[in-house]
Amino acid sequence: MKIVGLETLEADGGYRTCSYLKLRTDEGLVGWSEFYDGFSGGTLAPLIHSFGRHAIGMDPRQWARVSENLLVTTRLVGGGLSHQAVAAIENACLDIAGKALGVPVCRLFGGPLRETVPVYWTHCGSYRVRHAALYERLGYEPVRTLDDFTRLGREALAQGFRAVKTNPVYFGDAGPVMFNGGFRIGAGVLERSIGARELQAIEDQLLALRAGIGPDCGLMLDLSFSQRTEGYLRIARRLEPLDLFWLELDVRDPEALALVRSGTRTPIASLESLHGLQEYRPYLSGRGVDTAIVDPLWNGVHQSLRIATLADAHETHVAPHNPVGELGNLMSLHFCAAVPNLRIMELRPDEAPWTRSFVTHPPELVDGALRVPDRPGWGAEVDEDALRAHPVRRA
Incomplete structure (x- = not known):
């Protein structure tokens, strides 16, 4: 199984914007995560797409490997929004991994x-x-x-x-x-x-x-x-x-x-x-x-x-x-x-x-x-x- 694409979606949440990441695989499984896009002066969605390009072709069932590899690329600018962007991808991978095994994420x-x-x-x-x-x-x-x-x-x-x-x-x-x-x-x-x-x-x-x-x-x-x-x-x-x-x-x-x-x-x-x-x-x-x-x-x-x-x-x-x-x-x-x-x-x-x-x-x-x-x-x-x-x- 490989990651083949991702998109970010948003909707009105009243006093805030509700933001989501949708991760697609070559086997048809889709993974979702929610992220915050309003806690700083910058926006997170463009960073998610930037890190997402590196995740294309990776196996989402190997969520720890995906996460650690993406975090390596943030070492010169660690933490903050970079870490949050990687987290959104990691979390969507966990959703896919649970679905692939037919179990809730906590069972992983x-x-x-x-x-x-x-x-x-x-x-x-x-x-x-x-x-x-x-x-x-x-x-x-x-x-x-x-x-x-x-x-x-x-x-x-x-x-x-x-x-x-x-x-x-x-x-x-x-x-x-x-x-x-x-x-x-x-x-x-x-x-x-x-x-x-x-x-x-x-x-x-x-x-x-x-x-x-x-x-x-x-x-x-x-x-x-x-x-x-x-x-x-x-x-x-x-x-x-x-x-x-x-x-x-x-x-x-x-x-x-x-x-x-x-x-x-x-x-x-x-x-x-x-x-x-x-x-x-x-x-x-x-x-x-x-x-x-x-x-x-x-x-x-x-x-x-x-x-x-x-x-x-x-x-x-x-x-x-x-x-x-x-x-x-x-x-x-x-x-x-x-x-x-x-x-x-x-x-x-x-x-x-x-x-x-x-x-x-x-x-x-x-x-x-x-x-x-x-x-x-x-x-x-x-x-x-x-x-x-x-x-x-x-x-």
């Missing part, structure tokens, strides 16, 4: 180790602030006050979620504003520091969510790249009485991350923006995190499982970074099903509703968990007619 790695995977509601409330107009058009209740965070907490609890994660939201005279995560141009992106007023606002927001979810549901806060070391420590120490499930943050310094973790009782999760074993190694050996976050779409599921094994050797949990669509959910599910050291899986339950039609068998949320698919490959096909019915709206 000895899974499933679990039949269901617990999930948490990510960006709970904060994205309804960031994309307020869209969510109101979709019929979701808006978030305009702290009481709305309490209401959302009750909704999450009613759906069985094991934990919820939000981002800082500041309420002012002009209405609520989601914080700058430190990776987009805007106010505070260069200073990356926090004041007493913002600290109090974060604490108030989390207390409002806690009032909704109760004492037994996990509570998380995601700070992204918004602070330097001093700011992360101030926030982590301030929030210790709230007994967070984890405080999530990003910093490109293994020693700084280890300093934050050792300086607080609050559990620390991080590393979602890293690529490959070599980038993860100093953070794990430096004991910088309680939970290592790994992105199966950015690293490839095969490469992500290697990272999870390294984390397991350091007695560290892993959790997938998974902020996109239904095929991405399925890909993360197979990663979660194949690792022994899983903590919990990220899920965004309030995506634009039509995006569920983009795959033939989207996963179902039952009592705060997703069932691991037992169909071949990822367990679903991409519905190209559904994609065409929702063309991307260019700004």
